[in-house]
Amino acid sequence: MLQLPPELVLHVFSHVDVISTFAFLDTCRAHRQLLLGIPEIWRTIVFDPSLDASVSDIYAVLRRFRSSNGLEELITCVVMDGMDQHFLSLIVMLVKFKKLRILSARDLRNSLNIEADTKVLRELLNCGTIEAKSLALRQLYIYHDYLTDRQNIRPLINVLGLVAKHSVQLDVRECGAPTTYGHLCRHLIRCLPSLPQCTCMAYFDRCHRCEPYCKVCGHTRQPPFVKPKNIGGLLGSDRWRLNLDQVGQTLSQEDEVAKEVEDAFRLFEE
Template sequence: MDDNDDADLSPIIMLIKFPRLRKLSARNRKENTNLEVDTKLLQEMLKFGSLKSNSLPIEKLNIYHYYMDFEPHLLAYQKTWNKLSIHPHVELDIRHCGYLPDDQKETELEQELSLLEQRIQRLQTQQEGQRRATQEQQPDDPRFKSRIDRCQRILCVDAQCWSCGYHFEHCWKCVPVCQGCKGKRIPPMANDNQIRLKYRRQLQSKHQPMADEDEFSVFR
């Protein structure tokens, strides 16, 4: 389904028609890829029995397109597919960048340690019912604040440098220099275009000597 941005086709429709699919690729569908809508639809199908938990053999799903920036519904989307699949984790081709500046890493660690100490104290001093209530994550929870600090931009899991092939761990805005060749990174679409151009040139260079040899073979 890659590059087929047809509203009449979607990963959900394909999985309903072909329930034994294990891998499905639906990349570069900018107009008809909506994680929020798909998540709600799948959850409704689960609720009303059209689909059942742990019923699909789906293992991997590709949905990336170059215009993905922020996807606040990615976690819910992931959990919904995990619930549907017979496998514990459905592999997606996208994830959050997750970059955290070096000057914030120490602060994040301090927050985690502080939270752990608070939990230990609560477990020691409060009753069972109170402990369950305090385990629910609240907006002022230090973990919640530290996660907001991490970059939430979408990164394709197989993104790599067009020049050296280094696999990127974070988005090009957070880490503007390739950690492999130290070259300046370019936007994902331009980067992949360079990869395709490089591959095409390599093929041409391999075929050219063979063509030259055929042209002069008649003089032997």
């Protein structure tokens, strides 16, 4: 492993979740130096729901990212898609990782509570734990297939506007189709990253109520939680890899981070 070029090590660890990365790091001093010598490994951390890690395992790993060791500020992207049984709040990530640009917390049907998270963000802002316009966050992914009716994302968008330096892109938006009652439809639909939603690989602009048939193939549309079989693969175990590819594209444009990160990393050298 030590003889491998850093790009290859980086590539290998871009497929490894954060708990396994630390397990490898802890095996010996050489592995430790290897991983800590490549800051890029730490830019994106992934929690893998298939590992069934306990809440205490997860928090043990989170505690290893500290500002004193330089690791905390390396993180620019956290992927916690599908960590639904862990009640791992996305707020924890926002508060802990000040340089976080992308937070992907998708498929948290049970544990995501937009209203509660919005309230907590507001309180953290009011009590000064999060300063106004301080977060580096640019993209927040919260979509799950049941997030369609009766969810109001406007208060979340408002509070994100107060805590984040730049405007934050969400992966859900209101449908926006004019209704017969003269207002715009407020059902939520997924918008980022957009995946084909029909078996004919068509994308939809409106919710399944406003656009009940696929314009391309004429198929009757189902609610999003009813998955057509042949595109189901996109949402299986490749989920976070897919996500990381997109994230990689975004992050490679962010070169100024690399410089900051290098400086922060010196703290690690004994």
